[in-house]
Amino acid sequence: MQPLSSLISPDRSGRSPLYLQIAGQLTALIRNGTLQPGHRLLSSRQLAILLQVNRRTIVQAYDELLAQGWLESHTGSGTYVARSLPEMASEKTTKPGGDNITALSKAGFTFRKLTHLNKAVLKSGSRLHLDDGFPDARLAPVDDLSRAYRSQLIRGNPYVRLGYGDTKGSAWLRQELSAHLNETRGLKTTADNVLITRGVTMGVNLVSSALLNKGDIVAVDSHGWSGAMMNFVHAGASIVQVPVDQYGMDVKALEQICEQKPVRLVYVTSHHHYPTTVALRPDRRIALLQLSAKYGFAIFEDDYDYDFHYMSKPLLPLAGADQHGMVLYCGSFTKTISPAFRVGFLVGPEDIISELALLRRIVDRQGDQMLENAIAELMQTGVIQRHLRKSVRIYRQRRDHFTELLKSELSNYLQFEVPDGGMAVWAKFNADIDLPHLASKASQKDLYCSSGFSQRKEFTNTVRLGFASSNLNELEESVSIIRNLL
Structure with a gap:
C-alpha cells in the first residue's frame, strides 16, 4: 500500500472536497484493476499520514465508498475492497506504438459515420x-425581451410557469402567432394549427421523421438549403433536384418528375429562393398547388425571411391559398431577432400538427416556455412589429x-x-x-x-x-x- 499511496494525489487547491477526490481516485484504482476484490486497505490513520491529510478526511472517503458498495468493513480486521466485485485485469493505458488511448477521446464500440452530416458548422468569429x-443582432430588442423574460420568471403560479408545458409550445405564443400570420400573410389559422419549434431545422426534422419512409422521393428547388437536404437523406429519402430560373422553381419540370415517379414531398423556399433570392412567380405558385392536389405530395414551405422585402408588398405564402391541406408552412424568429433565440413555428392542418407534437416529445419534450411567453408578450405589445x-x-x-x-x-x-x-x-x-x-x-x-x-x-x-x-x-x-x- 505504500507505493499505492503515490497513485492518490488530492489537489488541495481544487474545488472538490479532499475526501471526494480521494474516494474518486480509489474508485478509479478499483475499476482499472489496480485494487482487486478482497484487497485490504491501509487504516485511515496510516493513509492519512502518507497523504498528509486529516484522518477525518480518510474516514469520510472510506465511509463514502462503503455506502456506495465499493468497500466493505470487518470489525477488528480492517477495510477491504468489496469481495462481491468482479475481478478486473489491470489495464494498460498505451498501445505498443505509444499512442494514448482514453475513454474520453475514442469510443470503445463501433458506430456509423454518417457522411451526409459532413458539413462545417458556421460559427460567429470574424470582426x-x-x-x-443573417440579421444584425445589435438591432434586436434585447432590453424589451430581457424585461419580458424576467417577468415570466417571477409572475404567476411557479408550478405552472416553471413546470412542464404543452408539447405544441406556449399557448399564448401560438395564439399571438396565429393572429399575426393571419393578419400579415393571409392565413386562416387558429392556435391549433401552430406548433412551436426550436427553428426551421427542427420543423424539417419533425416532418421528415413523420412523413418520409426509406426510398420516398423528395423534390427540392435546386440547389436548396443543405440543412433541409441532410434531414431528408437522414430519413432515407431520395432527393430529386428541380431546376430554378429567374422566376423560381420550374414547376413544369416538377410535373414531368411527378409523371415518372411518386413524389412524397416538395421542399420549396417560395418567397426568396435559397440561395439565389428569386421569388416564385404567382402563376407557378398556383400550378404548384394544383400539382400537389393532383399527385398527392405534401409541400414544405420554408419561409425563412418573409418579413424582409423592400420593393413592394411581399407575395403571400402558398399556405394562404392552400385549399386541400397540402402545405406545411415553417418560419422562425432567427431572422427577426437573432439566431441565438431558438424559436420557430410550423403551421399546418390540426391533425398533422397534433401528430408532430407527439413526435416532438421524444426529440425535445418542450421548448423554452419562458422565452416563448416573453416573445408572445412582445408580439402582444407590438414590440416585435415595431422592430x-x-x-x-x-x-x-x-x-x-x-x-x-x-x-x-x-x-x-x-x-x-x-x-x-x-x-x-x-x-x-x-x-x-x-x-x-x-x-x-x-x-x-x-x-x-x-x-x-x-x-x-x-x-x-x-x-x-x-x-x-x-x-x-x-x-x-x-x-x-x-x-x-x-
Whole structure:
C-alpha cells in the first residue's frame, strides 16, 4: 500500500472536497484493476499520514465508498475492497506504438459515420462578415425581451410557469402567432394549427421523421438549403433536384418528375429562393398547388425571411391559398431577432400538427416556455412589429449601399442582380477567380465570406454575400478588403 499511496494525489487547491477526490481516485484504482476484490486497505490513520491529510478526511472517503458498495468493513480486521466485485485485469493505458488511448477521446464500440452530416458548422468569429444572410443582432430588442423574460420568471403560479408545458409550445405564443400570420400573410389559422419549434431545422426534422419512409422521393428547388437536404437523406429519402430560373422553381419540370415517379414531398423556399433570392412567380405558385392536389405530395414551405422585402408588398405564402391541406408552412424568429433565440413555428392542418407534437416529445419534450411567453408578450405589445418595421428600413438602406459598392468597386470581378428582399446578394464571380483562396485570404484580414457554391455546375463561382448584419462602414471596409485582394 505504500507505493499505492503515490497513485492518490488530492489537489488541495481544487474545488472538490479532499475526501471526494480521494474516494474518486480509489474508485478509479478499483475499476482499472489496480485494487482487486478482497484487497485490504491501509487504516485511515496510516493513509492519512502518507497523504498528509486529516484522518477525518480518510474516514469520510472510506465511509463514502462503503455506502456506495465499493468497500466493505470487518470489525477488528480492517477495510477491504468489496469481495462481491468482479475481478478486473489491470489495464494498460498505451498501445505498443505509444499512442494514448482514453475513454474520453475514442469510443470503445463501433458506430456509423454518417457522411451526409459532413458539413462545417458556421460559427460567429470574424470582426467583419459578408455572411449567408443573417440579421444584425445589435438591432434586436434585447432590453424589451430581457424585461419580458424576467417577468415570466417571477409572475404567476411557479408550478405552472416553471413546470412542464404543452408539447405544441406556449399557448399564448401560438395564439399571438396565429393572429399575426393571419393578419400579415393571409392565413386562416387558429392556435391549433401552430406548433412551436426550436427553428426551421427542427420543423424539417419533425416532418421528415413523420412523413418520409426509406426510398420516398423528395423534390427540392435546386440547389436548396443543405440543412433541409441532410434531414431528408437522414430519413432515407431520395432527393430529386428541380431546376430554378429567374422566376423560381420550374414547376413544369416538377410535373414531368411527378409523371415518372411518386413524389412524397416538395421542399420549396417560395418567397426568396435559397440561395439565389428569386421569388416564385404567382402563376407557378398556383400550378404548384394544383400539382400537389393532383399527385398527392405534401409541400414544405420554408419561409425563412418573409418579413424582409423592400420593393413592394411581399407575395403571400402558398399556405394562404392552400385549399386541400397540402402545405406545411415553417418560419422562425432567427431572422427577426437573432439566431441565438431558438424559436420557430410550423403551421399546418390540426391533425398533422397534433401528430408532430407527439413526435416532438421524444426529440425535445418542450421548448423554452419562458422565452416563448416573453416573445408572445412582445408580439402582444407590438414590440416585435415595431422592430420589424425598423429593421426593414435599415436593411433596405444597407442593401442599397452594398449593391452600389459592388457596382462601383467590384463590377469588373462579379455580376449580380439587386435582390427584392432578403439579407444577401447572390453574386457570380469571374471564372478566373479562385473563391476558396479569396475566402481564405479574407479570413486573414478578419473578414468572413463564403468560399462559394461549387456543388453544381450552374453555381460555379457563385456566392451569397450577406449585407444585413453589417453597418454601412463595415460594408465599405469589407468591400475594400475584397477589392484589394482581387
